[in-house]
Amino acid sequence: MVDLQTSIDKNIKEPSTISEKHREMMGRGQGVKVCIYGDRGSDSSNGEIRVQFWNKKERILRALKFAGICWGGAVVSVFFPVLHFVLVPGFLIAGPIVGIFMLKQESVVLGGEGVCPSCHAFLPIVRSSYKFPISELCTHCHCGIKIELADKMALS
Numbered sequence: 227m228v229d230l231q232t233s234i235d236k237n238i239k240e241p242s243t244i245s246e247k248h249r250e251m252m253g254r255g256q257g258v259k260v261c262i263y264g265d266r267g268s269d270s271s272n273g274e275i276r277v278q279f280w281n282k283k284e285r286i287l288r289a290l291k292f293a294g295i296c297w298g299g300a301v302v303s304v305f306f307p308v309l310h311f312v313l314v315p316g317f318l319i320a321g322p323i324v325g326i327f328m329l330k331q332e333s334v335v336l337g338g339e340g341v342c343p344s345c346h347a348f349l350p351i352v353r354s355s356y357k358f359p360i361s362e363l364c365t366h367c368h369c370g371i372k373i374e375l376a377d378k379m380a381l382s
């Protein structure tokens with residue numbers, strides 16, 4: 227097991243490895259502890275992902291917002307000659323499709339961070355769907371990485 231905090235502290239001294247955007251993301255959503263496994267059968271390490279969960283009300287609001295954006299696009303498209311034949315129906319149809327997609331989406335992994343179990347370098351985790359295991363690639367040693375929930379019971 228690699229001590230995550232020590233590794234992160236070590237990396238924070240090199241600000242180029244952690245972007246401002248990443249740091250901002252780490253303050254959003256809900257923190258979930260994960261276990262990181264390397265494909266070379268080495269040790270596992272700990273990490274944290276930030277997960278955004280939407281309840282039913284939030285999902286409905288999001289669906290309406292994105293459908294509204296699409297329909298707004300349809301209204302604006304009316305003013306484009308020729309293109310409006312494609313854009314107006316396109317946006318009108320996209321509205322409910324995007325809306326239904328948003329309604330069904332209950333959560334998303336905004337991103338996260340950990341330590342590569344093989345080379346112990348700082349491992350940023352990119353945005354992905356909330357499905358485990360999450361596959362990542364260490365940018366440092368190029369080893370394949372699998373990310374699992376540290377405590378599967380914690381969320382159920």
Ligand SMILES: [Zn+2]
Nearest residue numbers: 342345364367
């Ligand atoms: Zn690595």
